[in-house]
Amino acid sequence: MMRGYVFDLDGTIYLGEKAIEGAADTLHVLKQRGDKVIFLSNNPLYSRYDLQKKLAAFGIDAKFDEIYNSNYILSLYLKQKLEVDDKVWVLGEWPLFQELQNHSISITHNPMDADYVVISWDRDFTYVKLHQAFRAWEIGAEFIATNPDRTCPSDTGPLPDCGAIIGAIEGATGEAIQNIAGKPSSIAVNVIQQALDLPQASCYMVGDRLETDIAMANFHRWNSILVLTGVTSEELAYSHTIKPDYVLNSVEELLSI
Numbered sequence: 001m002m003r004g005y006v007f008d009l010d011g012t013i014y015l016g017e018k019a020i021e022g023a024a025d026t027l028h029v030l031k032q033r034g035d036k037v038i039f040l041s042n043n044p045l046y047s048r049y050d051l052q053k054k055l056a057a058f059g060i061d062a063k064f065d066e067i068y069n070s071n072y073i074l075s076l077y078l079k080q081k082l083e084v085d086d087k088v089w090v091l092g093e094w095p096l097f098q099e100l101q102n103h104s105i106s107i108t109h110n111p112m113d114a115d116y117v118v119i120s121w122d123r124d125f126t127y128v129k130l131h132q133a134f135r136a137w138e139i140g141a142e143f144i145a146t147n148p149d150r151t152c153p154s155d156t157g158p159l160p161d162c163g164a165i166i167g168a169i170e171g172a173t174g175e176a177i178q179n180i181a182g183k184p185s186s187i188a189v190n191v192i193q194q195a196l197d198l199p200q201a202s203c204y205m206v207g208d209r210l211e212t213d214i215a216m217a218n219f220h221r222w223n224s225i226l227v228l229t230g231v232t233s234e235e236l237a238y239s240h241t242i243k244p245d246y247v248l249n250s251v252e253e254l255l256s257i
């Protein structure tokens with residue numbers, strides 16, 4: 001019976017510029033035996049093309065259409081929602097702008113002209129940008145964010161991610177941002193389920209974060225597999241209210257289940 005595997009990237013396949021040991025071999029075996037493989041990253045700092053190159057450098061041969069990230073899922077979703085003249089103002093980095101442009105979404109540089117404000121991880125986040133997003137909200141623009149992750153694991157320790165910027169904006173408006181494209185949203189689930197085209201019981205989500213990877217899999221009745229190579233400690237893995245079906249030290253142990 002064919003299985004579908006959805007792999008998170010940061011903290012699961014690699015940490016910063018270092019591959020997780022055994023990741024390439026494991027993926028090779030899965031593909032050899034005919035299972036479907038999808039890569040799903042919430043990280044908005046890289047294009048799908050960048051991710052493909054990064055995986056290739058680690059010896060992982062991924063097809064372009066096997067690679068999904070939050071920028072891509074957000075763009076697919078927004079493209080469907082936008083009316084003809086709608087414009088978006090973007091708080092994010094270049095790969096996000098590029099992905100929106102790939103989907104022919106109109107980007108405005110004037111927040112007062114925006115129908116939607118797209119919020120993402122932005123390493124040049126400033127008070128001016130916070131104020132601009134707030135002004136757009138005041139005149140009725142809708143927020144949509146790429147991903148809810150508070151931090152992103154790296155080889156030098158966790159980095160504040162899109163969730164930190166969402167927090168700053170929510171602090172100003174007093175309203176929670178509901179529309180978030182990446183894991184664990186139903187927006188992401190629908191896109192990936194369609195791509196896998198397999199019964200939910202044959203789908204496996206492999207990731208390092210309980211609130212995104214594991215929550216999404218559990219909610220959607222995929223098998224959930226937590227790996228301890230990223231943001232989640234063994235202690236947290238067994239004490240958290242979100243319970244994975246399996247806990248592995250690393251993706252290297254995946255073939256044992």
Ligand SMILES: [Mg+2]
Binds near residue numbers: 209
């Ligand atoms: Mg991760």
